[in-house]
Amino acid sequence: MDDPAFDTSTDLHTQSILLAAAHHDIGALRDLLRNTSANVQDEETGFTPLHAAIAALEPGLDSHDDGDDGAGRNGAEVNGHTNGDVAHAESEERKMEVEAAVKTVRFLFENGAIWNDLDANGETPGCIAHRLGLKELYDLCVDAGVRAELLLSRLDEYQPLDGDDSDYEEEDEGGQNREEQEGEDEVSNITEKVEEIALHGEAAATQPGDESTASANYLASNLTFQRNRILDGAANGVMMGWETTLMRRSAELLTPREGLRVLNVGHGIGIIDAIFQERRPTYHHIIEAHPDVLEQMKEGGWYDKPGVVVHQGRWQDIVPGLVEKGDLFDAIYFDTFAEDYRALREFFTEYVIGLLDPAGGPNGEGGRFGFFCGMGADRQVCYDVYCKVVEMDLFEAGFDTEWETIPVPDLDSEGEWEGVRRKYWVLKNYKLPTCSFIA
Numbered sequence: 001m002d003d004p005a006f007d008t009s010t011d012l013h014t015q016s017i018l019l020a021a022a023h024h025d026i027g028a029l030r031d032l033l034r035n036t037s038a039n040v041q042d043e044e045t046g047f048t049p050l051h052a053a054i055a056a057l058e059p060g061l062d063s064h065d066d067g068d069d070g071a072g073r074n075g076a077e078v079n080g081h082t083n084g085d086v087a088h089a090e091s092e093e094r095k096m097e098v099e100a101a102v103k104t105v106r107f108l109f110e111n112g113a114i115w116n117d118l119d120a121n122g123e124t125p126g127c128i129a130h131r132l133g134l135k136e137l138y139d140l141c142v143d144a145g146v147r148a149e150l151l152l153s154r155l156d157e158y159q160p161l162d163g164d165d166s167d168y169e170e171e172d173e174g175g176q177n178r179e180e181q182e183g184e185d186e187v188s189n190i191t192e193k194v195e196e197i198a199l200h201g202e203a204a205a206t207q208p209g210d211e212s213t214a215s216a217n218y219l220a221s222n223l224t225f226q227r228n229r230i231l232d233g234a235a236n237g238v239m240m241g242w243e244t245t246l247m248r249r250s251a252e253l254l255t256p257r258e259g260l261r262v263l264n265v266g267h268g269i270g271i272i273d274a275i276f277q278e279r280r281p282t283y284h285h286i287i288e289a290h291p292d293v294l295e296q297m298k299e300g301g302w303y304d305k306p307g308v309v310v311h312q313g314r315w316q317d318i319v320p321g322l323v324e325k326g327d328l329f330d331a332i333y334f335d336t337f338a339e340d341y342r343a344l345r346e347f348f349t350e351y352v353i354g355l356l357d358p359a360g361g362p363n364g365e366g367g368r369f370g371f372f373c374g375m376g377a378d379r380q381v382c383y384d385v386y387c388k389v390v391e392m393d394l395f396e397a398g399f400d401t402e403w404e405t406i407p408v409p410d411l412d413s414e415g416e417w418e419g420v421r422r423k424y425w426v427l428k429n430y431k432l433p434t435c436s437f438i439a
Protein backbone atom coordinates (compact mmCIF):
# COMPACT_ATOMS: atom_id res chain seq x y z
CA MET A 1 0.00 0.00 0.00
CA ASP A 2 1.81 3.21 -1.07
CA ASP A 3 -0.72 5.72 0.13
CA PRO A 4 1.12 8.24 2.36
CA ALA A 5 -1.81 8.33 4.79
CA PHE A 6 -1.08 4.84 6.04
CA ASP A 7 1.73 3.11 7.71
CA THR A 8 2.09 -0.62 7.76
CA SER A 9 2.48 -0.81 11.55
CA THR A 10 -1.14 0.32 11.79
CA ASP A 11 -3.51 -2.63 12.00
CA LEU A 12 -5.24 -3.79 8.85
CA HIS A 13 -8.74 -2.76 9.91
CA THR A 14 -7.58 0.80 10.64
CA GLN A 15 -5.74 0.92 7.32
CA SER A 16 -8.90 -0.15 5.53
CA ILE A 17 -10.92 2.55 7.26
CA LEU A 18 -8.39 5.25 6.37
CA LEU A 19 -8.24 4.03 2.80
CA ALA A 20 -12.02 4.03 2.48
CA ALA A 21 -12.09 7.57 3.92
CA ALA A 22 -9.42 8.75 1.47
CA HIS A 23 -11.41 7.18 -1.39
CA HIS A 24 -14.59 8.79 -0.09
CA ASP A 25 -16.19 5.38 -0.13
CA ILE A 26 -19.08 5.83 2.27
CA GLY A 27 -20.47 2.34 1.65
CA ALA A 28 -17.22 0.74 2.74
CA LEU A 29 -16.90 3.13 5.67
CA ARG A 30 -20.39 2.24 6.83
CA ASP A 31 -19.42 -1.45 6.97
CA LEU A 32 -16.00 -0.88 8.46
CA LEU A 33 -17.17 1.48 11.19
CA ARG A 34 -19.96 -0.82 12.36
CA ASN A 35 -17.98 -1.85 15.45
CA THR A 36 -15.16 0.64 15.36
CA SER A 37 -14.71 4.25 16.42
CA ALA A 38 -14.55 6.84 13.65
CA ASN A 39 -11.47 8.20 15.41
CA VAL A 40 -8.90 5.50 14.72
CA GLN A 41 -5.49 6.97 13.92
CA ASP A 42 -2.64 5.87 11.74
CA GLU A 43 0.35 5.21 13.98
CA GLU A 44 2.85 7.11 11.93
CA THR A 45 0.97 9.96 10.28
CA GLY A 46 -1.59 10.36 13.02
CA PHE A 47 -4.28 10.60 10.34
CA THR A 48 -7.85 9.95 11.42
CA PRO A 49 -10.47 9.13 8.78
CA LEU A 50 -11.33 12.85 8.72
CA HIS A 51 -7.72 13.79 8.00
CA ALA A 52 -7.57 11.13 5.30
CA ALA A 53 -10.82 12.27 3.66
CA ILE A 54 -9.67 15.88 3.48
CA ALA A 55 -5.97 15.32 2.73
CA ALA A 56 -6.98 13.16 -0.24
CA LEU A 57 -7.76 16.44 -2.02
CA GLU A 58 -4.19 17.68 -1.68
CA PRO A 59 -3.11 18.66 -5.21
CA GLY A 60 -0.79 16.06 -6.68
CA LEU A 61 -2.04 13.41 -4.31
CA ASP A 62 -4.66 11.38 -6.12
CA SER A 63 -5.88 8.72 -3.76
CA HIS A 64 -8.50 7.73 -6.33
CA ASP A 65 -5.82 7.06 -8.90
CA ASP A 66 -5.69 3.34 -9.56
CA GLY A 67 -3.42 3.62 -12.57
CA ASP A 68 -5.71 4.10 -15.56
CA ASP A 69 -7.69 7.32 -15.17
CA GLY A 70 -4.49 9.40 -14.93
CA ALA A 71 -3.48 8.06 -18.32
CA GLY A 72 -6.93 8.92 -19.65
CA ARG A 73 -6.55 12.56 -18.58
CA ASN A 74 -3.17 12.89 -20.25
CA GLY A 75 -4.63 11.30 -23.32
CA ALA A 76 -7.21 14.08 -23.69
CA GLU A 77 -4.68 16.38 -25.30
CA VAL A 78 -3.29 13.65 -27.46
CA ASN A 79 -6.79 13.00 -28.78
CA GLY A 80 -7.03 16.59 -29.99
CA HIS A 81 -8.93 18.21 -27.12
CA THR A 82 -8.07 21.84 -26.41
CA ASN A 83 -6.38 22.96 -23.21
CA GLY A 84 -9.66 24.66 -22.30
CA ASP A 85 -11.51 21.34 -22.54
CA VAL A 86 -8.92 19.72 -20.36
CA ALA A 87 -9.06 22.51 -17.79
CA HIS A 88 -12.86 22.33 -17.76
CA ALA A 89 -12.85 18.57 -17.36
CA GLU A 90 -10.31 18.86 -14.56
CA SER A 91 -12.30 21.48 -12.73
CA GLU A 92 -15.47 19.38 -13.10
CA GLU A 93 -13.58 16.41 -11.75
CA ARG A 94 -12.25 18.51 -8.87
CA LYS A 95 -15.78 19.66 -8.08
CA MET A 96 -16.97 16.05 -7.93
CA GLU A 97 -14.06 15.08 -5.70
CA VAL A 98 -14.84 17.92 -3.32
CA GLU A 99 -18.53 16.94 -3.27
CA ALA A 100 -17.59 13.36 -2.45
CA ALA A 101 -15.25 14.57 0.30
CA VAL A 102 -18.02 16.76 1.72
CA LYS A 103 -20.37 13.77 1.89
CA THR A 104 -17.67 11.65 3.51
CA VAL A 105 -16.79 14.27 6.10
CA ARG A 106 -20.48 14.74 6.92
CA PHE A 107 -20.85 10.99 7.30
CA LEU A 108 -17.83 10.82 9.60
CA PHE A 109 -19.12 13.63 11.81
CA GLU A 110 -22.51 11.90 11.99
CA ASN A 111 -20.63 8.84 13.18
CA GLY A 112 -18.82 10.54 16.03
CA ALA A 113 -15.62 11.80 14.39
CA ILE A 114 -13.75 14.29 16.57
CA TRP A 115 -13.08 17.64 14.91
CA ASN A 116 -9.81 18.54 16.64
CA ASP A 117 -7.62 15.44 16.72
CA LEU A 118 -4.07 16.26 15.69
CA ASP A 119 -2.04 14.38 13.11
CA ALA A 120 1.73 13.95 13.27
CA ASN A 121 2.18 17.40 11.67
CA GLY A 122 0.13 18.97 14.42
CA GLU A 123 -2.79 19.63 12.07
CA THR A 124 -6.46 19.07 12.77
CA PRO A 125 -8.63 18.05 9.79
CA GLY A 126 -9.85 21.67 9.70
CA CYS A 127 -6.25 22.92 9.48
CA ILE A 128 -5.72 20.76 6.39
CA ALA A 129 -8.93 22.04 4.82
CA HIS A 130 -7.85 25.61 5.59
CA ARG A 131 -4.36 25.09 4.17
CA LEU A 132 -5.84 23.61 0.98
CA GLY A 133 -8.43 26.39 0.67
CA LEU A 134 -11.34 23.92 0.87
CA LYS A 135 -13.94 26.25 2.32
CA GLU A 136 -16.90 23.89 2.38
CA LEU A 137 -14.90 21.23 4.20
CA TYR A 138 -13.39 23.82 6.51
CA ASP A 139 -16.84 25.13 7.43
CA LEU A 140 -17.99 21.58 8.21
CA CYS A 141 -15.08 21.24 10.65
CA VAL A 142 -15.86 24.59 12.29
CA ASP A 143 -19.54 23.70 12.64
CA ALA A 144 -18.64 20.32 14.15
CA GLY A 145 -16.31 22.09 16.60
CA VAL A 146 -19.04 24.49 17.62
CA ARG A 147 -21.54 21.65 18.10
CA ALA A 148 -19.05 19.62 20.13
CA GLU A 149 -18.11 22.53 22.37
CA LEU A 150 -21.68 23.65 22.96
CA LEU A 151 -22.85 20.12 23.69
CA LEU A 152 -19.94 19.31 25.93
CA SER A 153 -20.04 22.53 27.86
CA ARG A 154 -23.69 21.76 28.59
CA LEU A 155 -22.76 18.22 29.66
CA ASP A 156 -20.04 19.71 31.83
CA GLU A 157 -22.75 21.59 33.71
CA TYR A 158 -24.49 18.28 34.40
CA GLN A 159 -21.57 16.19 35.65
CA PRO A 160 -22.70 13.06 37.56
CA LEU A 161 -22.64 13.54 41.32
CA ASP A 162 -19.67 12.12 43.25
CA GLY A 163 -19.99 8.40 43.74
CA ASP A 164 -21.85 7.77 40.52
CA ASP A 165 -18.69 6.27 39.00
CA SER A 166 -19.56 2.90 40.53
CA ASP A 167 -22.30 2.51 37.93
CA TYR A 168 -19.67 2.29 35.27
CA GLU A 169 -17.84 -0.54 37.01
CA GLU A 170 -20.97 -2.66 37.18
CA GLU A 171 -21.95 -1.84 33.65
CA ASP A 172 -18.47 -2.69 32.39
CA GLU A 173 -19.50 -6.34 32.52
CA GLY A 174 -21.67 -5.92 29.42
CA GLY A 175 -20.35 -5.09 25.97
CA GLN A 176 -22.83 -2.39 25.16
CA ASN A 177 -22.18 -0.57 28.37
CA ARG A 178 -18.47 -0.70 27.78
CA GLU A 179 -19.20 1.15 24.56
CA GLU A 180 -21.08 3.72 26.58
CA GLN A 181 -18.06 4.03 28.86
CA GLU A 182 -15.82 4.55 25.84
CA GLY A 183 -18.22 7.20 24.62
CA GLU A 184 -17.99 8.93 28.00
CA ASP A 185 -14.20 8.83 27.82
CA GLU A 186 -14.28 10.36 24.38
CA VAL A 187 -16.63 13.03 25.60
CA SER A 188 -14.38 13.93 28.51
CA ASN A 189 -11.33 14.00 26.23
CA ILE A 190 -12.98 16.47 23.94
CA THR A 191 -14.29 18.44 26.89
CA GLU A 192 -10.74 18.82 28.13
CA LYS A 193 -9.52 19.87 24.72
CA VAL A 194 -12.15 22.46 24.14
CA GLU A 195 -12.75 23.77 27.61
CA GLU A 196 -9.09 24.42 28.31
CA ILE A 197 -8.79 26.83 25.44
CA ALA A 198 -6.71 29.68 26.81
CA LEU A 199 -7.90 33.26 26.86
CA HIS A 200 -4.68 35.19 26.34
CA GLY A 201 -0.99 34.69 25.96
CA GLU A 202 -0.97 30.94 25.53
CA ALA A 203 -1.29 28.46 22.77
CA ALA A 204 -4.64 26.79 22.21
CA ALA A 205 -5.32 23.57 24.08
CA THR A 206 -2.60 21.74 22.24
CA GLN A 207 0.10 21.87 24.88
CA PRO A 208 -0.77 19.04 27.24
CA GLY A 209 1.13 18.97 30.47
CA ASP A 210 2.29 22.58 30.40
CA GLU A 211 1.47 23.77 33.90
CA SER A 212 3.32 27.09 33.61
CA THR A 213 0.12 28.81 32.61
CA ALA A 214 -2.10 27.32 35.30
CA SER A 215 -3.54 30.34 37.09
CA ALA A 216 -2.02 29.60 40.52
CA ASN A 217 1.44 29.00 39.02
CA TYR A 218 1.25 32.17 36.99
CA LEU A 219 0.15 34.26 39.97
CA ALA A 220 3.07 32.88 42.01
CA SER A 221 5.67 33.42 39.29
CA ASN A 222 7.99 36.42 39.00
CA LEU A 223 7.20 38.66 36.09
CA THR A 224 9.67 40.41 33.84
CA PHE A 225 8.62 43.84 32.64
CA GLN A 226 10.28 44.76 29.36
CA ARG A 227 9.87 47.95 27.35
CA ASN A 228 6.42 47.13 26.04
CA ARG A 229 5.65 43.65 27.24
CA ILE A 230 5.37 41.38 30.29
CA LEU A 231 6.73 37.84 30.39
CA ASP A 232 5.98 35.41 33.19
CA GLY A 233 8.51 33.17 34.93
CA ALA A 234 8.36 30.64 32.07
CA ALA A 235 8.76 33.33 29.35
CA ASN A 236 5.10 33.13 28.32
CA GLY A 237 3.95 36.43 26.84
CA VAL A 238 1.45 37.84 29.35
CA MET A 239 0.86 41.05 27.42
CA MET A 240 2.61 42.40 24.36
CA GLY A 241 2.88 45.79 22.72
CA TRP A 242 1.50 44.62 19.35
CA GLU A 243 -1.93 44.46 20.99
CA THR A 244 -2.05 48.24 21.47
CA THR A 245 -4.11 48.77 18.28
CA LEU A 246 -6.64 46.21 19.53
CA MET A 247 -6.81 47.79 22.97
CA ARG A 248 -7.26 51.27 21.52
CA ARG A 249 -10.11 50.19 19.26
CA SER A 250 -11.80 48.28 22.11
CA ALA A 251 -11.61 51.34 24.36
CA GLU A 252 -13.00 53.55 21.57
CA LEU A 253 -15.97 51.26 21.01
CA LEU A 254 -16.69 50.78 24.73
CA THR A 255 -16.27 54.43 25.70
CA PRO A 256 -17.07 56.55 22.64
CA ARG A 257 -17.40 59.63 24.84
CA GLU A 258 -15.91 61.05 28.01
CA GLY A 259 -17.42 60.77 31.49
CA LEU A 260 -18.37 57.08 31.53
CA ARG A 261 -18.03 54.56 34.36
CA VAL A 262 -15.46 51.91 33.54
CA LEU A 263 -14.44 48.52 34.94
CA ASN A 264 -11.33 46.79 33.61
CA VAL A 265 -10.35 43.28 34.67
CA GLY A 266 -6.62 42.58 34.19
CA HIS A 267 -4.25 45.60 34.11
CA GLY A 268 -1.24 43.99 32.38
CA ILE A 269 0.97 46.82 31.16
CA GLY A 270 -1.91 49.22 31.50
CA ILE A 271 -2.41 49.84 27.78
CA ILE A 272 -6.18 49.82 27.82
CA ASP A 273 -6.36 51.49 31.24
CA ALA A 274 -4.23 54.37 29.97
CA ILE A 275 -6.55 54.73 26.95
CA PHE A 276 -9.62 54.64 29.22
CA GLN A 277 -7.98 57.40 31.30
CA GLU A 278 -7.57 59.58 28.17
CA ARG A 279 -11.35 59.37 27.89
CA ARG A 280 -11.82 60.92 31.36
CA PRO A 281 -14.05 58.34 33.03
CA THR A 282 -16.26 59.39 35.95
CA TYR A 283 -14.80 56.47 37.78
CA HIS A 284 -12.49 53.69 36.69
CA HIS A 285 -12.21 50.43 38.61
CA ILE A 286 -9.32 48.09 37.88
CA ILE A 287 -9.11 44.51 39.15
CA GLU A 288 -5.63 42.98 39.14
CA ALA A 289 -4.40 39.80 40.79
CA HIS A 290 -0.64 39.60 40.24
CA PRO A 291 1.50 41.17 43.01
CA ASP A 292 4.23 42.27 40.55
CA VAL A 293 1.68 44.04 38.35
CA LEU A 294 0.18 45.69 41.42
CA GLU A 295 3.66 46.86 42.43
CA GLN A 296 4.17 48.39 38.99
CA MET A 297 0.79 50.06 39.25
CA LYS A 298 1.83 51.65 42.56
CA GLU A 299 5.08 52.88 41.04
CA GLY A 300 3.18 54.19 38.04
CA GLY A 301 0.85 56.25 40.26
CA TRP A 302 -2.31 54.31 39.39
CA TYR A 303 -3.47 54.23 43.01
CA ASP A 304 -3.40 58.05 43.18
CA LYS A 305 -5.23 58.87 39.98
CA PRO A 306 -8.55 60.64 40.60
CA GLY A 307 -11.51 58.33 40.14
CA VAL A 308 -9.34 55.19 39.89
CA VAL A 309 -10.12 52.35 42.30
CA VAL A 310 -7.62 49.48 42.27
CA HIS A 311 -8.98 46.16 43.53
CA GLN A 312 -6.16 43.84 44.54
CA GLY A 313 -6.95 40.19 43.96
CA ARG A 314 -8.59 37.75 41.59
CA TRP A 315 -11.76 38.94 39.91
CA GLN A 316 -13.45 35.76 41.18
CA ASP A 317 -13.00 37.08 44.74
CA ILE A 318 -13.76 40.74 44.01
CA VAL A 319 -16.60 40.87 41.52
CA PRO A 320 -19.28 39.26 43.74
CA GLY A 321 -18.69 42.09 46.25
CA LEU A 322 -19.14 44.74 43.54
CA VAL A 323 -22.40 43.13 42.44
CA GLU A 324 -23.60 42.99 46.04
CA LYS A 325 -22.76 46.67 46.55
CA GLY A 326 -24.75 47.52 43.44
CA ASP A 327 -21.86 49.21 41.60
CA LEU A 328 -22.84 49.85 37.98
CA PHE A 329 -20.73 50.50 34.91
CA ASP A 330 -21.16 51.84 31.37
CA ALA A 331 -18.23 49.86 30.02
CA ILE A 332 -16.60 46.62 31.15
CA TYR A 333 -13.47 45.11 29.64
CA PHE A 334 -12.12 41.66 30.52
CA ASP A 335 -8.62 40.48 29.65
CA THR A 336 -6.94 38.10 32.06
CA PHE A 337 -4.07 35.66 31.69
CA ALA A 338 -3.62 31.97 32.59
CA GLU A 339 -7.35 31.39 32.56
CA ASP A 340 -9.39 29.36 30.11
CA TYR A 341 -12.63 29.92 28.26
CA ARG A 342 -14.69 28.74 31.22
CA ALA A 343 -13.50 31.76 33.22
CA LEU A 344 -14.64 34.20 30.55
CA ARG A 345 -17.99 32.43 30.23
CA GLU A 346 -18.48 32.47 33.98
CA PHE A 347 -17.66 36.17 34.05
CA PHE A 348 -20.23 37.18 31.45
CA THR A 349 -22.97 34.73 32.37
CA GLU A 350 -22.80 35.30 36.13
CA TYR A 351 -21.60 38.87 36.62
CA VAL A 352 -21.71 41.20 33.64
CA ILE A 353 -25.48 41.25 33.72
CA GLY A 354 -25.35 42.56 37.30
CA LEU A 355 -22.57 45.09 36.72
CA LEU A 356 -23.50 46.67 33.39
CA ASP A 357 -26.04 49.46 33.67
CA PRO A 358 -29.01 48.66 31.39
CA ALA A 359 -29.85 52.37 31.34
CA GLY A 360 -26.21 53.43 30.99
CA GLY A 361 -23.68 53.34 28.17
CA PRO A 362 -22.78 56.26 25.92
CA ASN A 363 -26.40 57.15 25.04
CA GLY A 364 -28.42 55.52 27.79
CA GLU A 365 -29.22 52.48 25.61
CA GLY A 366 -27.28 50.17 27.94
CA GLY A 367 -23.69 49.58 28.88
CA ARG A 368 -21.19 47.74 26.69
CA PHE A 369 -18.98 44.77 27.41
CA GLY A 370 -15.77 43.82 25.62
CA PHE A 371 -13.04 41.25 26.06
CA PHE A 372 -9.77 40.22 24.49
CA CYS A 373 -10.80 37.65 21.92
CA GLY A 374 -7.75 35.41 21.67
CA MET A 375 -9.15 31.95 22.31
CA GLY A 376 -7.37 29.36 20.20
CA ALA A 377 -5.56 32.01 18.19
CA ASP A 378 -2.61 29.81 17.38
CA ARG A 379 -4.84 27.88 14.98
CA GLN A 380 -7.44 29.39 12.63
CA VAL A 381 -9.98 26.60 13.03
CA CYS A 382 -9.97 26.83 16.84
CA TYR A 383 -10.27 30.60 16.66
CA ASP A 384 -13.24 30.38 14.31
CA VAL A 385 -14.91 27.76 16.50
CA TYR A 386 -14.45 29.87 19.61
CA CYS A 387 -15.64 33.09 18.02
CA LYS A 388 -18.89 31.29 17.18
CA VAL A 389 -19.14 29.55 20.55
CA VAL A 390 -18.59 32.73 22.53
CA GLU A 391 -21.16 34.58 20.42
CA MET A 392 -23.73 31.86 21.11
CA ASP A 393 -22.92 31.75 24.82
CA LEU A 394 -23.14 35.53 24.99
CA PHE A 395 -26.50 35.44 23.26
CA GLU A 396 -27.74 32.88 25.75
CA ALA A 397 -26.51 35.17 28.53
CA GLY A 398 -28.53 38.07 27.05
CA PHE A 399 -25.99 39.87 24.85
CA ASP A 400 -25.75 40.74 21.18
CA THR A 401 -22.22 40.82 19.80
CA GLU A 402 -20.89 43.03 17.04
CA TRP A 403 -17.60 42.03 15.47
CA GLU A 404 -15.03 44.26 13.89
CA THR A 405 -12.17 42.69 11.95
CA ILE A 406 -8.76 44.21 12.54
CA PRO A 407 -5.74 43.11 10.50
CA VAL A 408 -2.75 41.96 12.54
CA PRO A 409 0.70 42.68 11.07
CA ASP A 410 3.27 39.95 10.51
CA LEU A 411 4.52 39.58 14.07
CA ASP A 412 7.36 37.26 13.06
CA SER A 413 8.98 39.75 10.73
CA GLU A 414 8.63 42.43 13.41
CA GLY A 415 10.56 40.23 15.86
CA GLU A 416 7.67 40.25 18.36
CA TRP A 417 8.19 36.65 19.41
CA GLU A 418 11.88 36.86 20.19
CA GLY A 419 12.42 35.55 23.71
CA VAL A 420 8.80 34.41 24.05
CA ARG A 421 8.14 30.78 24.91
CA ARG A 422 5.59 30.28 22.17
CA LYS A 423 3.48 32.24 19.77
CA TYR A 424 -0.05 32.64 20.96
CA TRP A 425 -1.16 34.51 17.88
CA VAL A 426 -0.57 33.34 14.30
CA LEU A 427 -3.63 34.74 12.53
CA LYS A 428 -3.95 37.53 10.01
CA ASN A 429 -7.09 39.04 11.49
CA TYR A 430 -8.33 39.81 14.98
CA LYS A 431 -12.06 39.72 15.58
CA LEU A 432 -12.97 42.43 18.04
CA PRO A 433 -16.22 41.83 19.95
CA THR A 434 -18.43 44.53 21.43
CA CYS A 435 -21.45 43.25 23.35
CA SER A 436 -24.60 44.99 24.46
CA PHE A 437 -27.86 43.86 26.00
CA ILE A 438 -30.23 42.18 23.53
CA ALA A 439 -32.78 44.86 22.64
Ligand SMILES: C[S@@+](CC[C@H](N)C(=O)[O-])C[C@H]1O[C@@H](n2cnc3c(N)ncnc32)[C@H](O)[C@@H]1O
Residues within 6 Å of the ligand: 200, 201, 238, 239, 247, 265, 266, 267, 268, 269, 270, 271, 272, 273, 287, 288, 289, 290, 293, 313, 314, 315, 316, 335, 336, 337, 338, 339
Ligand atom coordinates in the same frame (compact mmCIF):
# COMPACT_ATOMS: atom_id res chain seq x y z
C1 LIG B 1 -3.15 40.14 29.19
S1 LIG B 1 -2.92 41.03 30.63
C2 LIG B 1 -4.04 42.39 30.44
C3 LIG B 1 -3.50 43.40 29.49
C4 LIG B 1 -4.28 44.68 29.47
N1 LIG B 1 -5.51 44.52 28.74
C5 LIG B 1 -3.49 45.81 28.86
O1 LIG B 1 -4.05 46.57 28.05
O2 LIG B 1 -2.32 45.95 29.19
C6 LIG B 1 -3.76 40.03 31.82
C7 LIG B 1 -3.73 40.58 33.22
O3 LIG B 1 -4.72 39.87 33.98
C8 LIG B 1 -4.19 39.61 35.26
N2 LIG B 1 -4.94 38.47 35.83
C9 LIG B 1 -4.78 37.16 35.57
N3 LIG B 1 -5.70 36.44 36.24
C10 LIG B 1 -6.46 37.31 36.91
C11 LIG B 1 -7.58 37.15 37.76
N4 LIG B 1 -8.11 35.99 38.02
N5 LIG B 1 -8.12 38.27 38.29
C12 LIG B 1 -7.60 39.50 38.01
N6 LIG B 1 -6.53 39.70 37.22
C13 LIG B 1 -5.98 38.61 36.66
C14 LIG B 1 -2.73 39.35 34.98
O4 LIG B 1 -1.94 39.45 36.13
C15 LIG B 1 -2.41 40.39 33.94
O5 LIG B 1 -2.01 41.58 34.52
